[in-house]
Each structure stands twice: as C-alpha cells, then as structure tokens.
Amino acid sequence: MGKKVLLTGFDPFGGETVNPSWEAVKRLNGEVVEDVSIAAEQIPTVFHHSAAVLEKAIEKHKPDVVICVGQAGGRAHMTPERIAINIDDARIPDNEDREPIDEPIAEDGPAAYWSALPIKLIVKELRKNGIPASVSNSAGTFVCNHLFYQLMHRIDRTSANIRGGFIHIPFLPEQTVDKHEPSLSLETIVEGLRIAAVTSALHEKDIRETGGSLS
Amino acid sequence: MGKKVLLTGFDPFGGETVNPSWEAVKRLNGEVVEDVSIAAEQIPTVFHHSAAVLEKAIEKHKPDVVICVGQAGGRAHMTPERIAINIDDARIPDNEDREPIDEPIAEDGPAAYWSALPIKLIVKELRKNGIPASVSNSAGTFVCNHLFYQLMHRIDRTSANIRGGFIHIPFLPEQTVDKHEPSLSLETIVEGLRIAAVTSALHEKDIRETGGSLS
Amino acid sequence: MGKKVLLTGFDPFGGETVNPSWEAVKRLNGEVVEDVSIAAEQIPTVFHHSAAVLEKAIEKHKPDVVICVGQAGGRAHMTPERIAINIDDARIPDNEDREPIDEPIAEDGPAAYWSALPIKLIVKELRKNGIPASVSNSAGTFVCNHLFYQLMHRIDRTSANIRGGFIHIPFLPEQTVDKHEPSLSLETIVEGLRIAAVTSALHEKDIRETGGSLS
Amino acid sequence: MGKKVLLTGFDPFGGETVNPSWEAVKRLNGEVVEDVSIAAEQIPTVFHHSAAVLEKAIEKHKPDVVICVGQAGGRAHMTPERIAINIDDARIPDNEDREPIDEPIAEDGPAAYWSALPIKLIVKELRKNGIPASVSNSAGTFVCNHLFYQLMHRIDRTSANIRGGFIHIPFLPEQTVDKHEPSLSLETIVEGLRIAAVTSALHEKDIRETGGSLS
Numbered sequence: 001m002g003k004k005v006l007l008t009g010f011d012p013f014g015g016e017t018v019n020p021s022w023e024a025v026k027r028l029n030g031e032v033v034e035d036v037s038i039a040a041e042q043i044p045t046v047f048h049h050s051a052a053v054l055e056k057a058i059e060k061h062k063p064d065v066v067i068c069v070g071q072a073g074g075r076a077h078m079t080p081e082r083i084a085i086n087i088d089d090a091r092i093p094d095n096e097d098r099e100p101i102d103e104p105i106a107e108d109g110p111a112a113y114w115s116a117l118p119i120k121l122i123v124k125e126l127r128k129n130g131i132p133a134s135v136s137n138s139a140g141t142f143v144c145n146h147l148f149y150q151l152m153h154r155i156d157r158t159s160a161n162i163r164g165g166f167i168h169i170p171f172l173p174e175q176t177v178d179k180h181e182p183s184l185s186l187e188t189i190v191e192g193l194r195i196a197a198v199t200s201a202l203h204e205k206d207i208r209e210t211g212g213s214l215s
Numbered sequence: 216m217g218k219k220v221l222l223t224g225f226d227p228f229g230g231e232t233v234n235p236s237w238e239a240v241k242r243l244n245g246e247v248v249e250d251v252s253i254a255a256e257q258i259p260t261v262f263h264h265s266a267a268v269l270e271k272a273i274e275k276h277k278p279d280v281v282i283c284v285g286q287a288g289g290r291a292h293m294t295p296e297r298i299a300i301n302i303d304d305a306r307i308p309d310n311e312d313r314e315p316i317d318e319p320i321a322e323d324g325p326a327a328y329w330s331a332l333p334i335k336l337i338v339k340e341l342r343k344n345g346i347p348a349s350v351s352n353s354a355g356t357f358v359c360n361h362l363f364y365q366l367m368h369r370i371d372r373t374s375a376n377i378r379g380g381f382i383h384i385p386f387l388p389e390q391t392v393d394k395h396e397p398s399l400s401l402e403t404i405v406e407g408l409r410i411a412a413v414t415s416a417l418h419e420k421d422i423r424e425t426g427g428s429l430s
Numbered sequence: 431m432g433k434k435v436l437l438t439g440f441d442p443f444g445g446e447t448v449n450p451s452w453e454a455v456k457r458l459n460g461e462v463v464e465d466v467s468i469a470a471e472q473i474p475t476v477f478h479h480s481a482a483v484l485e486k487a488i489e490k491h492k493p494d495v496v497i498c499v500g501q502a503g504g505r506a507h508m509t510p511e512r513i514a515i516n517i518d519d520a521r522i523p524d525n526e527d528r529e530p531i532d533e534p535i536a537e538d539g540p541a542a543y544w545s546a547l548p549i550k551l552i553v554k555e556l557r558k559n560g561i562p563a564s565v566s567n568s569a570g571t572f573v574c575n576h577l578f579y580q581l582m583h584r585i586d587r588t589s590a591n592i593r594g595g596f597i598h599i600p601f602l603p604e605q606t607v608d609k610h611e612p613s614l615s616l617e618t619i620v621e622g623l624r625i626a627a628v629t630s631a632l633h634e635k636d637i638r639e640t641g642g643s644l645s
Numbered sequence: 646m647g648k649k650v651l652l653t654g655f656d657p658f659g660g661e662t663v664n665p666s667w668e669a670v671k672r673l674n675g676e677v678v679e680d681v682s683i684a685a686e687q688i689p690t691v692f693h694h695s696a697a698v699l700e701k702a703i704e705k706h707k708p709d710v711v712i713c714v715g716q717a718g719g720r721a722h723m724t725p726e727r728i729a730i731n732i733d734d735a736r737i738p739d740n741e742d743r744e745p746i747d748e749p750i751a752e753d754g755p756a757a758y759w760s761a762l763p764i765k766l767i768v769k770e771l772r773k774n775g776i777p778a779s780v781s782n783s784a785g786t787f788v789c790n791h792l793f794y795q796l797m798h799r800i801d802r803t804s805a806n807i808r809g810g811f812i813h814i815p816f817l818p819e820q821t822v823d824k825h826e827p828s829l830s831l832e833t834i835v836e837g838l839r840i841a842a843v844t845s846a847l848h849e850k851d852i853r854e855t856g857g858s859l860s
Contacts, residue, residue: 014859072860076397083730085757085782089857101853102765112730112757120747130389132398137730138783141857168860173403174345182291182397183347188388208746212734212786214659215717215813229644287645298515300542300567304642316638317550327515327542335532352515353568356642383645423531427519427571429444430502430598506827560819562828603833604775612721612827613777618818 002035003201006063007193008054010070010143013045013095020172021069024189033194036201039063045095045143047088051150058154058162065163065200066151067117069193070144072136072168073175076182078126078192079136080119081166084149085112089141105149113152117165118206122196131192132184135211139166163204167196217250218416221278222408223269225285225358228260228310235387236284239404248409251416254278260310260358262303266365273369273377280378280415281366282332284408285359287351287383288390291397293341293407294351295334296381299364300327304356320364328367332380333421337411346407347399350426354381378419382411432465433631436493437623438484440500440573443475443525450602451499454619463624466631469493475525475573477518481580488584488592495593495630496581497547499623500574502566502598503605506612508556508622509566510549511596514579515542519571535579543582547595548636552626561622562614565641569596593634597626647680648846651708652838653699655715655788658690658740665817666714669834678839681846684708690740690788692733696795703799703807710808710845711796712762714838715789717781717813718820721827723771723837724781725764726811729794730757734786750794758797762810763851767841776837777829780856784811808849812841 007029009022022042029040041057043050058066072079086109088100119135126133139145148166155162169192173183184192222244224237237257244255256272258265273281287294301324303315334350341348354360363381370377384407388398399407437459439452452472459470471487473480488496502509516539518530549565556563569575578596585592599622603613614622652674654667667687674685686702688695703711717724731754733745764780771778784790793811800807814837818828829837 070860075860076391076395082732083756085728087727089855091855091857091859099855101855101857102851110755110757111728111759112755114756127392130387130392132388132391132393134393134395137786138858138860140860141782142859144860172345173347173399176291176347177342177345178347178349180291180349184388184398185400185403187402188400206747210734210736210744210746212736212746213783214736214787215715215720215783215785215789285645290645297517298541300513302512304640306640306642306644314640316640316642317636325540325542326513326544327540329541352571353643353645355645356567357644359645421532425519425521425529425531427521427531428568429521429572430500430505430568430570430574506821506825557822560817560822562818562821562823564823564825602775603777603829606721606777607772607775608777608779610721610779614818614828615830615833617832618830 002037003064004061005036005038005065005067005197005201006057006061007038007040007197008043008057008068010043010045014092016175020071020169020189023186024193025069027190028194033198036198038197043147047094047098047100047143047146050143050147054147054151055154063162067197067200068147068151068166070168073171074181075168075170077132077134079134079168080117080122081115081136081139081148081168082119083112083114084139084145084152086149087141088146094143105146106153109153113149115165116163117200118203120209120211121203121207122199123211124209125195125199126192129195131188136168137213139168217252218279219276220251220253220280220282220412220416221272221276222253222255222412223258223272223283225258225260229307231390235286235384235404238401239408240284242405243409248413251413253412258362262309262313262315262358262361265358265362269362269366278377282412282415283362283366283381285383288386289396290383290385292347292349294349294383295332295337296330296351296354296363296383297334298327298329298352299354299360299367301364302356303361309358320361321368324368328364330380331378332415333418335424335426336418336422337414338426339424340410340414341407344410346403351383352428354383432467433494434491435466435468435495435497435627435631436487436491437468437470437627438473438487438498440473440475444522446605450501450599450619453616454623455499457620458624463628466628468627473577477524477528477530477573477576480573480577484577484581493592497627497630498577498581498596500598503601504611505598505600507562507564509564509598510547510552511545511566511569511578511598512549513542513544513567514569514575514582516579517571518576524573535576536583539583543579545595546593547630548633550639550641551633551637552629553641554637554639555625555629556622559625561618566598567643647682648709649706650681650683650710650712650842650846651702651706652683652685652842653688653702653713655688655690659737661820665716665814665834668831669838670714672835673839678843681843683842688792692739692743692745692788692791695788695792699792699796708807712842712845713792713796713811715813718816719826720813720815722777722779724779724813725762725767726760726781726784726793726813727764728757728759729784729790729797731794732786733791739788750791751798754798758794760810761808762845763848765854765856766848766852767844768856769854770840770844771837774840776833781813782858
C-alpha cells in the first residue's frame with residue numbers, strides 16, 4: 001500500500017497578505033504521485049496553538065511522513081531544516097499577539113531534535129530538477145521552529161511510526177515586487193514540495209553528501 | 216498599423232551554460248500582443264561585434280522599439296536600465312577573449328545616453344502583475360552596457376525614429392541550484408518582457424513616479 | 431608649492447543621527463600630508479542648496495582638487511564614483527523636504543560627467559593599505575549624485591583648473607548596531623580619505639587596471 | 646578573588662592568511678579588566694584535534710569562563726552563538742584535510758548544548774558601546790561548531806564549574822579589500838571581546854530581551 005504524506009502550511013504573518021507555504025501545499029492536497037498520497041492542512045502562525053492544530057491533522061490523516069512548511073523571507077533556496085531547537089524567542093508578535101522570549105517549548109524536552117527526513121537527498125533531487133535548494137542549520141526561533149520542534153517532540157513522546165521534518169521556502173515573486181528580496185514562483189515551490197514529499201515517503205535513509213555550512 | 220518591437224538576448228557567458236535573456240526573448244519571437252508584434256534575435260556577448268549584429272537585426276526588422284535584454288546575476292528584480300555610459304571596463308573576458316579596460320565605446324560619443332523607454336511605467340506595470348521590478352541606475356561596464364550604449368548611439372547618429380533601451384533580468388532558478396543568488400522563473404521573465412514590450416510600444420511618455428536610489 | 435584638497439561631508443539624513451562623511455572629513459581639516467594640505471567643509475543634504483554651499487567653499491579655499499564624500503548605507507567598501515548623471519530622483523525627502531522626481535540637475539548640462547580623480551589608483555592604494563575599496567558605477571540619484579554632478583558641471587562651465595570627484599563610504603559601526611549592514615570604522619574611513627586626498631593631489635593620470643562590473 | 650576568562654582563537658583556514666579570532670584574542674592575553682583576568686590560546690582549525698588542544702588550555706588556565714571565538718566570513722555583526730549541535734558536516738577540508746560528512750561529534754552526546762554565556766546581555770553591552778552585535782542561532786557545522794560542542798560536552802561530562810560559549814566575528818577589513826563582504830576593524834573586535842569577556846565573567850544570568858530570528 002502507498003505511503004501517505006501530510007504537508008502543512010501557515011497562514012500569513014508579519015504584515016504579509018499571503019503565505020507561500022499554504023499557497024503551495026494546498027495545491028498538492030489530494031494528489032497521488034508514485035503511489036504516494038498527499039494531504040495538506042493549514043496551521044495558524046501562533047505559538048503552541050499551532051501544535052494543537054497539527055496534532056489534530058495527524059490524528060485525522062494518520063500519515064507516514066509529516067512535512068511542515070514555512071516562509072523564510074530573504075532566502076533564495078528551498079531549505080530542508082536539519083534541526084529543531086527547544087526555544088521560543090519572538091522578534092515580532094505571532095498572530096495572537098504572543099511574543100515569548102527565551103521560553104522553552106517543552107519543559108521536559110531535549111535541547112534539539114534532528115529532522116527525520118532525508119534532507120541531503122531532497123536537496124539533491126531538487127537540484128537535479130533545476131530547483132535551488134540547500135540544507136539549513138537553523139529554522140529560527142519563531143513559530144516555524146516551534147512547530148517543527150513540537151512535531152518531533154510529539155513523535156518522540158508517542159513513539160509514533162512517523163517521520164517528520166520541516167522545509168523553509170522563499171517569498172513568492174508577488175511578495176517582493178517592491179522589496180529587493182529573492183523569490184521563487186509558486187509553480188517552482190509546488191514542484192519542489194512534490195519532489196520532497198515523494199522523496200521523503202520513498203527513502204527512509206539519507207545519502208552521505210556534503211551540505212554543511214562554515215558558520 | 217501595429218507597432219513592432221525587437222527584443223534581443225545574449226548567448227551564455229562567464230561559465231554559464233544558458234543565458235536567461237536569450238531563453239526568454241526567443242519564446243516571444245513572432246508573438247503579436249495588443250497589435251504589437253515582437254521579433255527576437257540573439258546577440259553575441261562580445262564587445263563591438265555585438266553592435267554589428269544588432270545593426271543587422273535592426274535593418275532586418277525595422278522596429279519601432281528595440282529592447283536589449285541581458286543577464287544580471289545577483290539581482291532579484293527585473294530592472295529597466297536608466298542610462299548607458301560610454302566606457303568598456305571588463306572584469307572578465309568576453310566570448311572572444313577581449314578584456315578592454317577603461318576604453319570609450321564611441322570616441323565621438325557623449326558620456327552617456329538615457330533610455331528612451333518608459334522605465335517607470337514598465338516597473339509599475341510589472342509590479343501590478345506581481346513581477347518584482349525596479350529601475351537600475353547602472354548597467355555595469357561589460358557587454359550589456361556596451362550594447363545599450365551602441366544602440367542609443369546608433370539611434371542618435373542616424374536620427375532613426377526608434378525608441379531604445381535595456382532591461383537586465385535575474386538568473387533562472389536552474390542557474391542557482393547551488394549558489395545562494397536570487398532567480399526568477401522563465402515564465403515570469405517571459406511574461407515580464409511581454410509586458411515591457413507592449414508597454415514600450417504603446418507609451419512614448421513615461422510617468423512621473425519615484426524610482427530613485429540613495430546611492 | 432603644495433597642492434590643496436577640499437573635502438566635503440554631508441549632514442545626517444534619512445533618520446540617522448550622524449553622517450560618516452562629515453565625521454571623517456572634519457578630522458582631516460587642516461592636515462598637511464606629503465605637502466598636500468586638506469580643508470574640510472560641511473554640506474547640507476539638500477538638492478541645489480548643497481551646490482551653493484559647495485560653490486562658496488571652493489571660492490574660499492581655492493583648491494586644486496575637490497572630493498565630495500557621502501554615506502552609502504549598505505556598501506561594504508569605500509567606493510570612488512566613476513560617473514555623475516544629470517538627474518534628481520529622490521526616494522526619500524532631502525533635509526528641506528524636497529523630493530524631486532526625474533528632474534534634470536542642469537537644464538543645459540550633458541547627461542553625465544566622468545570623475546576627474548584617479549579612481550583606479552585610489553582603489554589600488556586603499557587596498558594596499560588594507561582598506562576595502564572598489565570603483566562604483568552609480569552614485570545613485572539623490573543628493574550625493576546631485577552634488578557630484580554640480581561640482582563637475584561647475585568646473586566644466588568655468589574651465590576651472592580643478593579636478594573633482596566623489597567617494598561613497600559605508601556606515602559607521604555605531605549606525606549598524608541593530609541592523610545587519612556592513613560598516614567601516616571611523617579610523618579606517620579617515621585613513622582611506624587621507625590616502626584618497628593625497629593620491630588625487632599627486633596623480634593627475636589614472637592607472638589602467640580592471641575595475642569594471644558585469645551589471 | 647577575580648574571575649579568569651580563557652579566550653581561544655583559531656589559526657587561518659579556507660585560503661585566508663590571517664584569522665581575526667586569533668589576531669583579536671592574542672591582544673587580550675594577560676589583560677586584567679575590572680578584576681577579570683584574560684588568557685588567550687590558539688586552537689588549530691582541525692576537527693577533534695581542536696578539542697584536545699582546548700582541553701590542555703583549560704587544564705593550564707583553570708578558567709571560570711571559556712569563550713571560543715571564530716571567524717564567520719560574511720557576517721556584519723559580532724554574534725554570540727546560542728547553541729552547539731552534535732554534527733560535523735564539512736563544506737571544505739579542515740587544516741589537516743579532514744572532511745567529515747554528517748558525523749556525530751560525540752556518539753554519546755545530546756543533539757545540542759545551549760551556550761552558558763549571557764548572550765543577550767553581551768549583545769546589549771556591545772551595542773551600548775557602538776559595536777554591531779546580534780544573537781546567532783547557528784554556529785554552522787564546521788570546526789567552529791565542533792569546538793563549541795566539544796567545550797560544552799566536556800563541561801557537562803566533568804561537571805566542571807565552568808561557563809562556556811562561542812562568539813563568531815566578521816572578517817577584518819584587510820581580508821575584504823577585493824571581496825564585497827562586511828568587516829569590522831581589529832580594534833572594534835578586540836574591544837568587543839573585552840566587553841564580552843568581562844560581561845560573561847561578572848554575570849551568570851542572562852537578561853530577558855528579544856533577540857530571536859524569524860527563520
């Protein structure tokens with residue numbers, strides 16, 4: 001039987017009127033590619049509440065793989081994240097005006113969780129398809145990292161047979177018409193997430209390929 | 216009778232295997248949009264010889280508007296250029312291994328020519344269509360600026376009834392798979408150049424709208 | 431008899447409380463280096479009025495060389511400017527709330543003037559002394575370019591035996607404590623302008639060395 | 646009795662002829678500031694061997710605080726690191742030509758360790774003194790992160806009464822004369838590390854101040 005991948009995207013935040021993560025994953029909702037079926041759910045850009053909504057989505061879809069997706073304004077590449085860290089440190093308020101500073105996400109959790117996705121293989125497959133991609137070593141300290149950590153913590157706590165991870169994506173071109181920031185088209189991002197979903201579903205093991213960062 | 220626009224794109228240079236300018240303009244060759252007909256020609260990335268090839272293309276197509284297009288690796292926006300300057304100063308060799316340093320393009324020419332395209336209106340129309348765009352105040356000192364200057368100098372010398380200008384465009388995504396530079400998809404660039412061609416053909420006068428740069 | 435160099439710096443603009451150009455040139459006021467004497471004057475960041483103040487400073491000091499200096503927030507290098515262009519296009523208001531858009535600086539002036547400073551030699555000398563430097567091909571379209579153009583236009587009109595030019599400099603570190611922009615220390619900028627002043631006074635001819643830009 | 650701070654800096658790597666971290670910390674060697682005495686040691690830019698050299702330096706100096714310092718080419722700020730992660734992933738060879746890919750630093754170690762320095766307070770003090778600073782959420786995956794992780798793992802394993810952390814610093818101006826990267830002067834970096842050392846010695850607790858990152 002085929003694998004099931006749950007993709008999540010956030011609602012807009014920080015003054016933007018769209019969030020490319022939701023725009024992209026909703027277009028993949030219901031797709032079946034290479035026997036991998038994809039479902040998509042929207043998550044609120046809110047500390048903690050985001051995790052509760054994710055929890056329900058996981059219960060509903062019972063996925064083999066969960067890939068949370070978020071906007072990383074300023075990045076030029078699609079970037080699978082390597083690690084989630086146990087801290088909330090908001091630079092701007094979330095969508096319910098919470099602005100935690102240096103608060104642990106889970107009091108009982110470890111400092112960090114590794115992504116369980118084959119992040120190097122995803123980067124390789126994306127590049128092979130002409131899509132700019134690289135590994136990121138920090139998902140920040142806002143709601144994206146929060147949700148990523150909560151996802152991995154939930155899987156760890158429940159010993160669920162789910163592989164989870166997070167991918168940050170650039171702005172859409174329409175978000176950058178008057179700011180000098182990189183962007184990728186919606187078509188490119190959708191195709192990139194399709195590749196990432198299938199690659200993650202079909203490959204439990206990552207490849208050994210350089211993808212490090214000097215600093 | 217409808218207007219005729221000649222678009223030109225360069226062949227690849229600087230180690231790249233494609234040049235987004237030629238990839239984009241060749242897709243517009245033969246199109247007729249809003250009674251504006253578009254022709255496209257390829258230009259070699261070679262000082263001086265580029266101008267001779269452009270000259271022949273102008274004689275062949277007898278356009279009302281000429282828009283030369285070139286790759287500006289590192290830029291995030293489509294950028295109509297404001298001004299062409301009378302100097303060649305190569306940082307790398309051109310495609311025939313010439314590397315002029317601080318040589319005037321035309322001994323008898325003025326220091327600079329202004330674009331005759333409605334550059335502010337083009338930027339406005341591109342943004343309205345969700346395409347990142349801004350005015351650039353420097354086309355550099357390589358073959359792009361050379362061709363732009365030669366185009367304007369030729370029009371000036373011959374008092375031809377042609378309006379000319381230059382637009383720089385970002386890398387394609389496939390050129391940036393392993394370098395952290397901005398890109399725009401071919402579809403976005405093609406649509407952007409279509410808008411720029413039609414806008415230039417239909418509007419001789421520019422709008423008065425801020426588009427300056429502090430430095 | 432020794433040469434005389436007039437350096438000018440601007441007052442703060444755009445919400446900044448200091449302008450590194452004035453902070454730096456005022457420290458060089460009265461210095462005599464290698465028989466080159468340096469005077470410094472402050473110029474208001476105001477279209478046109480800046481030129482009137484510069485005119486008086488030139489009459490007062492009767493310099494052989496005039497180097498106007500301005501802040502280029504975001505640049506990492508000290509950048510001698512290659513060319514001044516005949517246009518005002520303000521992105522923000524000047525210090526008297528004027529915001530000209532696409533207005534010529536001098537109705538009767540050419541499109542552009544070249545710097546008369548040995549810009550390649552200045553870059554070479556700065557780098558030899560460990561100071562980050564490169565040639566810039568655009569001084570923007572705000573008051574910096576305005577003053578640069580006015581300086582060259584004044585010299586051209588009066589056939590004065592003065593060599594003129596413009597150097598843009600980065601932010602000071604204290605201006606970037608909470609924004610991710612490059613800076614250079616005041617000591618480095620002062621030393622760099624000292625080198626530029628002496629080099630400009632002692633060398634009328636520039637060297638032939640690559641310093642171009644692809645776009 | 647006064648506190649003792651050990652600062653470490655690396656030897657040059659990646660084709661550079663100097664490493665600003667060693668240039669800076671060696672100038673602080675032997676200083677006593679506000680009853681805080683500072684020692685400095687050089688560390689080789691080599692995976693694992695760096696940790697052995699650090700171990701000896703700790704045994705020799707018996708410090709209360711250890712701050713390892715490293716070059717982060719491309720950054721504009723001095724950046725106290727928040728977290729060290731348990732992975733080596735080299736993008737270039739280290740100084741003994743080792744290039745580990747996705748290897749854990751310590752088989753028995755946790756995924757990550759938090760800095761024990763008051764990183765927000767350090768940033769605040771640096772900014773108060775006009776020095777560009779911000780918190781970083783990733784020390785990369787090269788030798789800098791390796792040493793940082795090894796330091797924290799050693800303290801954890803031995804229950805030593807030492808507080809440790811890592812600070813990344815920009816290039817020196819002389820390293821950027823012909824590349825467009827930010828830099829800070831040696832004087833600024835030395836002053837910044839002096840402030841960081843004293844602040845870390847005198848304050849065990851951090852302040853609660855925003856310093857997060859969206860992504």
